[in-house]
Amino acid sequence: MRAALPIFKQMTIVGVGLLGGSLGMICKQQGLVEKVIGAGRRAENLKKAVALKAIDRYSTNLAEAASGSD
Numbered sequence: 001m002r003a004a005l006p007i008f009k010q011m012t013i014v015g016v017g018l019l020g021g022s023l024g025m026i027c028k029q030q031g032l033v034e035k036v037i038g039a040g041r042r043a044e045n046l047k048k049a050v051a052l053k054a055i056d057r058y059s060t061n062l063a064e065a066a067s068g069s070d
Contacts, residue, residue: 003031008070012037013055014062016046021054028053039065 011027013020016038024036038046038055039062046058059065 001030006031006034008033010035010037010069012039012066012069014039014065016040016049016055016058021049021052024049024054025052037065037069 011033013024013036016024020038024038027033028036035057036055038049038058039060040046040058041060043058043060046055046060049055050058
């Protein structure tokens with residue numbers, strides 16, 4: 001069941017591997033969040049997560065990634 005309205009405007013996931021990427025995808029698919037930000041150490045992995053639509057954008061700086069998240 002898809003949420004009527006997003007519960008969160010923005011969430012940050014630290015570590016966008018198998019678990020983090022799956023969490024981002026399901027939250028977006030279910031309409032729980034408007035925007036998902038990924039945080040991690042390697043930009044190439046984060047770029048793949050954007051391409052797979054697991055996250056909307058990313059940062060390798062944790063403070064930057066978390067800024068504005070609920």
